[in-house]
Amino acid sequence: MSPVLEPVVPLSARRRTVPRWLRRTTGPLVLLIAWQVCSATGVLSPDTLASPGTIARTASDLIGDGTLPHAMLVSVQRVLVGLLIGAVAGVSLALVSGLSRLGEDLVDATVQMLRTIPWVGMIPLFIIWLGIGEAPKIALISLGVTFHLYLNVYAGIRGVDAQLIEAGTSLGLGRWGLIRHVVLPGALPGAMTGLRYSLATAWLALVFGETINADDGIGFLLNRAREFFQTDVIVVCLIVYAALGLLADFIVRTLERLLLQWRPSFTGK
């Protein structure tokens, strides 16, 4: 007796009634509408949370009078300077301890020890040391960035395939040639992961730094709005933080695509 045969249906034959992007936008949209309805019917008081409509109006006002662009500029500047300092420090330390045994012995233990201190806890010390100007905010951002980059770049350097280093040696590469052609490119994926983490940390450090003492920037807007119960301004500031974080992530991903194009990437099909 022969078995019952059934057709293997090709994937393309499966009809999609609703396009994927539309399905994905449904959830957030429903939430937004519910929020607006709650605000309009008075279930949600404006002192608790402003309605989406009010928030949109406030945002356009803040942009219109130049308050928000100025605050964003100040905040982004802080992140960039902090990131730069932290990146230079983190990558240099990682190179020193990754590339030489002596450097490892001197640097690694120290950094690993300092790393265990929660960097947010350093805020009071930074205020005592550096006052309440730009310096403590930038220092806080740099600190968070340094450790993330250090750990990932160092791990990247140490994780380079020993077989490739041997192959490089057999091809006649010297110490500097090995570092340039084998070790550093091999550490790049780790470095990019570190950059991604450190950017997230940088935004977090910015929020902490700015809410504690600020006379400028998004954090300053946020604090002032709290004093006047302007929940609309608070939400606008949070959205700006989120958007800037997204932008940073986009930049890193673009950078990864450019620098790591040799990696067969997992497309998630």
Added chain:
Amino acid sequence: MATELHGQIGPVEKETPAEIPADGPADGPADAPAGPDAPAAVRVHGLTRTFDGRAVIDRLELTVRPGEFVALLGHSGCGKSTLLRILAGLDREIEGEVLVPRTKAVAFQSPRLMPWKRVWRNVLLGLPGRPGRAVAERALAEVGLGHRSTAWPKTLSGGEAQRASLARALVREPDLLLLDEPFGALDALTRIKAQQLVAELWQRRGCAVLLVTHDVEEALLLADRVLVMDHGVIAYEREIGLDRPRDISDPRFAELRAELLDRLGVVAPTAAPTAAPTTATAASPAASPRKAA
């Protein structure tokens, strides 16, 4: 075409001048018939390499003539790869005298291409001076990989990657080419093609080749001389006088194969004790030494 012996791979701690030992090679089965003044591409005298007090290579003697294709057989762990690494200059914790040409190249079992460099840049990596891309293209064309020169290594198939690795070795125009089981990771069909390619390249280039392998047939297909390594020395050697291109179905090939397998301590299937008496009497001469042994 004598190969000049340049680099002496000395023990790490002492630098001795590069010179050929005056007392000549000690007698041992591994010594080539040529005297110490004959041209050589490799000259090894009294080489010892110990790992934690255990001598993996024990006072080994070896001479390879310029342009000679030598295959080195042995069980895994017999030290054949260690010997290759020593000749490549990758392992210097040695005692004894090792003379190798200055220009030598290695192709490893895995292709070991730098994944972040395009194929042609991999080929040029480590070459002195600033050779142009055309140099790499020529070498790649020679191994039939000209169309893949701008590919990323991770997009190559196993056979392609191994050919790129060969191109990278050959572009150095080595006097000595060291092959460490280069076909081991390839599938059977690709392996046959790769073996043919190596035979062609060797005949064209005329460099000395040391092929480390555990595949007896591969050794017999390619080599002028087959060495069997055991207990840290060259325990047995055999000149292979078969005409090229070689044919696996040649009865002399089967004979040599059985002989080498015997030396490696492997019982050839035709001589298996389970064979019926009728087949045993009709067995090829290759099986008889086994029965006698």
